[in-house]
Amino acid sequence: MKNIFLLPAILFTLLLLGxxxxxxxxxELVNEEELITTLTVTLVPEGGGTxxxxxTQDLDGDGPDEPIIYVSSNLSAGVTYNxxxxxxxxxxxxxxxxxxxxxxxxxxxxxxxxxxxxxxxTVNATNFDSDGNALGTEFxxxxxxxxxxxxxxxxRHEPNKxxxxxxxxxxxxxxxxxxxxxxx
Amino acid sequence: xxxxxxxxxxxxSFPLLSQDCDYTLRGILTDFHDGTVLEGATIIVAGSERxxxxxxxxxxxxxxxxxxxxxxxxxHPFCLxxxxxxxVTGDTFKTFKLEHHLEELNxxxxxxKVVSNQSKTLQENIINKExxxxxxxxxxxxxxxxxxxxxxxxxxxxxxxxxxxxxHSSRIVIINNGVRMEDQEWxxxxxxxxDVNSISKLTLIKGAGALQYSGDAIGGVIIAEASxxxxxxxxxxxxxxxxxxxxxxxxxxxxLIKSYDTGWYTALQGSIKQFGxxxxxxxxxxxxxxxxxxxxxxxxxxxxxxGFEALYSFFKNEIGILKASHVGSAQDLLRAIESDRPxxxxxxxxxxxxxxxxxxxxxxxxKAYKRLVGLGKVKFQYDYQKNNRLEFDIRRGAxxxxxxxxxELDTHTLRLDLDAKTSNQSNLKVGFMGSYQKNFARNTGVxxxxxxxxxxxxxxxxxxxxxxxxxxxxxIGARFDFTKMDVFKFYRTSFWESRNYxxxxxxxxxxxxxSQILTNPKLDFNNGSGTLGIxxxxxxxxxxxxxxxxxxxxxxxxxxFSEGLHHSASRIELGDLSFNSEIGHKLSFALxxxxxxxxxxxxxxxNNISDFILIEPVSTTSTIRGTFQVWEYRQTNAQLxxxxxxxxxxxxxxxxFNHQLSIVKGRDKTQxxxxxxxxxxxxxxxxxxxxNKFNNLRLALQSEYVFRQNEFPNTNFEVYIPNTESxxxxxxxxPPPAYHLINFNSSIDFDFSERSILTLGFQVTNLxxxxxxxxxxxxxxxxxxxxxxxxxxxxxxx
Numbered sequence: 001m002k003n004i005f006l007l008p009a010i011l012f013t014l015l016l017l018g019x020x021x022x023x024x025x026x027x028e029l030v031n032e033e034e035l036i037t038t039l040t041v042t043l044v045p046e047g048g049g050t051x052x053x054x055x056t057q058d059l060d061g062d063g064p065d066e067p068i069i070y071v072s073s074n075l076s077a078g079v080t081y082n083x084x085x086x087x088x089x090x091x092x093x094x095x096x097x098x099x100x101x102x103x104x105x106x107x108x109x110x111x112x113x114x115x116x117x118x119x120x121x122t123v124n125a126t127n128f129d130s131d132g133n134a135l136g137t138e139f140x141x142x143x144x145x146x147x148x149x150x151x152x153x154x155x156r157h158e159p160n161k162x163x164x165x166x167x168x169x170x171x172x173x174x175x176x177x178x179x180x181x182x183x184x
Numbered sequence: 185x186x187x188x189x190x191x192x193x194x195x196x197s198f199p200l201l202s203q204d205c206d207y208t209l210r211g212i213l214t215d216f217h218d219g220t221v222l223e224g225a226t227i228i229v230a231g232s233e234r235x236x237x238x239x240x241x242x243x244x245x246x247x248x249x250x251x252x253x254x255x256x257x258x259x260h261p262f263c264l265x266x267x268x269x270x271x272v273t274g275d276t277f278k279t280f281k282l283e284h285h286l287e288e289l290n291x292x293x294x295x296x297k298v299v300s301n302q303s304k305t306l307q308e309n310i311i312n313k314e315x316x317x318x319x320x321x322x323x324x325x326x327x328x329x330x331x332x333x334x335x336x337x338x339x340x341x342x343x344x345x346x347x348x349x350x351x352h353s354s355r356i357v358i359i360n361n362g363v364r365m366e367d368q369e370w371x372x373x374x375x376x377x378x379d380v381n382s383i384s385k386l387t388l389i390k391g392a393g394a395l396q397y398s399g400d401a402i403g404g405v406i407i408a409e410a411s412x413x414x415x416x417x418x419x420x421x422x423x424x425x426x427x428x429x430x431x432x433x434x435x436x437x438x439x440l441i442k443s444y445d446t447g448w449y450t451a452l453q454g455s456i457k458q459f460g461x462x463x464x465x466x467x468x469x470x471x472x473x474x475x476x477x478x479x480x481x482x483x484x485x486x487x488x489x490x491g492f493e494a495l496y497s498f499f500k501n502e503i504g505i506l507k508a509s510h511v512g513s514a515q516d517l518l519r520a521i522e523s524d525r526p527x528x529x530x531x532x533x534x535x536x537x538x539x540x541x542x543x544x545x546x547x548x549x550x551k552a553y554k555r556l557v558g559l560g561k562v563k564f565q566y567d568y569q570k571n572n573r574l575e576f577d578i579r580r581g582a583x584x585x586x587x588x589x590x591x592e593l594d595t596h597t598l599r600l601d602l603d604a605k606t607s608n609q610s611n612l613k614v615g616f617m618g619s620y621q622k623n624f625a626r627n628t629g630v631x632x633x634x635x636x637x638x639x640x641x642x643x644x645x646x647x648x649x650x651x652x653x654x655x656x657x658x659x660i661g662a663r664f665d666f667t668k669m670d671v672f673k674f675y676r677t678s679f680w681e682s683r684n685y686x687x688x689x690x691x692x693x694x695x696x697x698x699s700q701i702l703t704n705p706k707l708d709f710n711n712g713s714g715t716l717g718i719x720x721x722x723x724x725x726x727x728x729x730x731x732x733x734x735x736x737x738x739x740x741x742x743x744x745f746s747e748g749l750h751h752s753a754s755r756i757e758l759g760d761l762s763f764n765s766e767i768g769h770k771l772s773f774a775l776x777x778x779x780x781x782x783x784x785x786x787x788x789x790x791n792n793i794s795d796f797i798l799i800e801p802v803s804t805t806s807t808i809r810g811t812f813q814v815w816e817y818r819q820t821n822a823q824l825x826x827x828x829x830x831x832x833x834x835x836x837x838x839x840x841f842n843h844q845l846s847i848v849k850g851r852d853k854t855q856x857x858x859x860x861x862x863x864x865x866x867x868x869x870x871x872x873x874x875x876n877k878f879n880n881l882r883l884a885l886q887s888e889y890v891f892r893q894n895e896f897p898n899t900n901f902e903v904y905i906p907n908t909e910s911x912x913x914x915x916x917x918x919p920p921p922a923y924h925l926i927n928f929n930s931s932i933d934f935d936f937s938e939r940s941i942l943t944l945g946f947q948v949t950n951l952x953x954x955x956x957x958x959x960x961x962x963x964x965x966x967x968x969x970x971x972x973x974x975x976x977x978x979x980x981x982x
Contacts, residue, residue: 027625027702030630030631032629034630056808061676061808064805152906157578158578
């Protein structure tokens with residue numbers, strides 16, 4: 001019957017050894033894989049001219065730092081722009097291009113464009129998924145008249161496609177970037 | 185011998201034949217030691233051929249008796265047959281206590297006696313086997329929520345966390361088969377990893393009474409135990425099969441136990457449960473299925489002197505999380521809240537897709553005891569638990585299908601306990617405990633929610649009780665715990681600096697990776713806890729309990745280290761490295777009346793908690809994904825007070841009425857505002873019809889009324905909506921209206937063969953198919969709660 005006390009003794013020793021020999025390995029650094037830190041919109045005027053860049057960059061993701069927003073210049077009235085959106089994860093080195101991933105999964109993604117009041121522009125998606133529904137990483141923007149206001153780009157993951165209504169699209173917002181722009 | 189006995193009785197009763205003999209003897213049969221009711225005992229009135237069997241509540245009724253003293257013989261499969269002399273004067277009620285044949289052993293049995301000695305001065309609520317079997321297809325949390333003072337904090341309808349007097353998660357300790365569950369219980373959306381079919385008794389202690397297990401149960405202790413194995417040659421078990429209409433699912437459970445009169449036994453149990461998408465009164469709840477698998481194996485030896493038990497249990501649960509609740513930013517959250525119906529409603533399916541949880545829990549335990557003359561019973565226990573939690577979010581690209589969270593929690597615990605009977609009136613329990621826990625977070629490509637850590641605990645306790653006389657009992661206990669945490673945590677540099685940790689905790693930095701900083705916090709906690717209680721049984725029917733308990737709980741890893749987006753809550757949660765332990769002072773009283781006709785208990789309590797850790801919204805922050813509300817943990821002084829009420833009235837041998845009422849109020853004393861997620865006032869009333877002459881037919885109609893919670897902190901906030909170019913309030917805090925549910929429950933027994941009983945059960949929950957939302961369900965922002973459910977189940981006991 002002494003065995004009954006031997007057992008705890010053995011186990012206790014094992015436990016102590018187990019915890020002492022515990023390797024002091026420091027954990028591996030995790031870089032957020034699906035983080036999108038940067039959205040860049042490039043507007044190329046049809047018929048040539050200087051491209052316009054709109055960008056927002058938030059390097060710490062959901063950390064406390066706010067995104068940095070940049071607009072290179074004003075748009076010109078009456079000009080049609082060929083727009084394209086690029087998404088980057090700049091927290092990893094080299095920076096990772098997320099646009100490709102989104103385009104590969106076109107049927108599960110869609111960009112929506114919200115034109116604020118006062119701003120007189122028309123935006124339409126020009127690239128589509130395999131079902132012929134809008135994807136919107138490429139679009140055309142017509143700067144109609146002299147005006148200014150807010151233009152918002154929203155990327156939804158798994159929206160109820162097809163839709164052009166952001167309010168009922170469902171899904172999860174991956175990006176929401178607003179720019180104050182002027183047409184002159 | 186018995187013949188003589190009967191003859192004597194017969195002779196004695198002759199002169200009495202002329203008397204008025206229409207009196208009734210009602211009785212209840214209980215275990216001499218722990219007071220549990222004994223079902224299925226045979227009662228024979230000597231001198232007659234009349235025999236009776238006690239029902240599931242241990243009750244029996246004998247009619248047509250005279251004003252005379254009778255000899256009654258009581259026998260029970262697990263007990264020694266015993267004779268009683270009862271004098272009948274008019275309609276009489278009497279409690280009979282039977283010495284469980286097992287009882288001597290139970291005191292040392294591994295399964296048995298732990299319960300009644302948990303706390304002698306706190307009123308305990310017990311859910312017995314019959315009641316538990318009605319929850320076979322559901323969860324531990326559902327079964328517990330049936331007790332007054334217990335509610336549940338839900339995430340949908342399959343993640344059910346028990347809540348005792350308004351407290352949950354780390355403030356509640358669950359003891360499963362003698363093992364303190366270490367299953368990442370800190371998270372509000374982490375349900376306990378206990379299969380309701382693997383246990384046959386649940387005991388609830390609304391306080392920190394069980395110091396032998398822990399000193400940090402500020403809310404209370406839940407003890408889940410397997411049934412006692414009889415001390416005889418036998419093989420028995422049961423098999424259950426159930427189907428449910430809501431979720432179109434089924435469950436299957438089977439157990440087999442083999443016992444020997446030498447004290448050896450072995451038991452095997454397994455269950456499986458699968459449900460597809462559940463539905464509300466009006467629509468499908470997409471991606472809310474569940475697939476659960478469990479197994480338990482144990483064997484052991486029980487003798488008076490010595491015994492042991494080895495046990496292994498496996499629990500695996502895959503739970504779908506309502507698709508529509510998966511939202512990104514605060515703007516998404518607003519849309520989801522503003523929509524009457526969930527934004528995603530798909531066709532019914534059994535498939536469980538992301539977002540989902542997949543949890544595996546292994547528990548292995550060995551236990552041994554030896555009774556030492558002059559010292560008492562020495563018990564030893566080692567247990568090992570491995571908990572693996574996978575949480576899947578909707579991911580993109582190469583990470584699709586990969587878990588976002590992969591945590592592995594390993595816990596080893598050693599205990600050494602001594603139960604000594606120091607005199608006929610007093611008992612002493614002392615013990616030591618040591619445990620080692622390791623949390624490992626696998627790299628999933630998502631920053632760790634809970635960091636890697638090693639945790640060491642050492643604890644010691646002493647509990648004494650003294651039965652002064654039949655009326656008074658005193659209990660006093662103390663416990664000390666030392667805890668050391670050694671943590672490796674990556675902080676975001678921007679957060680580290682914004683919190684000023686770079687000044688305060690610069691010595692913790694191990695390595696700077698630019699955007700992230702690796703730190704090595706080492707935290708020590710010294711915690712004391714204690715309990716003091718008095719019981720006064722001032723007459724045969726009434727007992728008064730008084731208990732004060734002091735509890736100390738160390739902050740859990742999520743309170744200390746959270747730092748980032750909590751996907752399932754769509755908010756950023758920030759912990760605080762400098763937290764100290766929470767200290768609870770709980771005073772509870774209970775007045776209990778136990779009698780055949782009318783029983784009740786009134787249980788008021790007050791729980792003052794200093795350094796209470798709560799989380800509250802402090803601001804909003806913009807990210808490239810949109811706006812998020814920032815919630816920060818804070819320590820404050822909190823007070824919870826309330827009362828739990830239970831009453832039972834027996835109309836006649838067939839009809840019974842049960843009533844329950846729970847009220848709890850929680851306040852943050854520092855900010856003078858209501859605490860979040862406090863259970864609203866609720867009351868349950870039930871009419872039960874039971875007929876033991878007609879196949880134990882039992883019909884129960886239950887009304888459950890939940891009032892609206894009117895006291896809540898307003899955590900609403902405004903968010904900018906580009907579509908409408910306006911700021912809109914996101915109302916995530918206003919509680920839903922009151923609701924009333926009607927449930928029906930029935931069962932009937934049939935003799936299947938000589939040694940087996942077939943029980944058919946039929947239940948309907950939410951009979952009127954009411955649309956409602958429950959304040960304590962985190963999914964209430966997105967969807968209604970469950971609609972009507974028909975549940976049919978068949979049980980074969982052999």
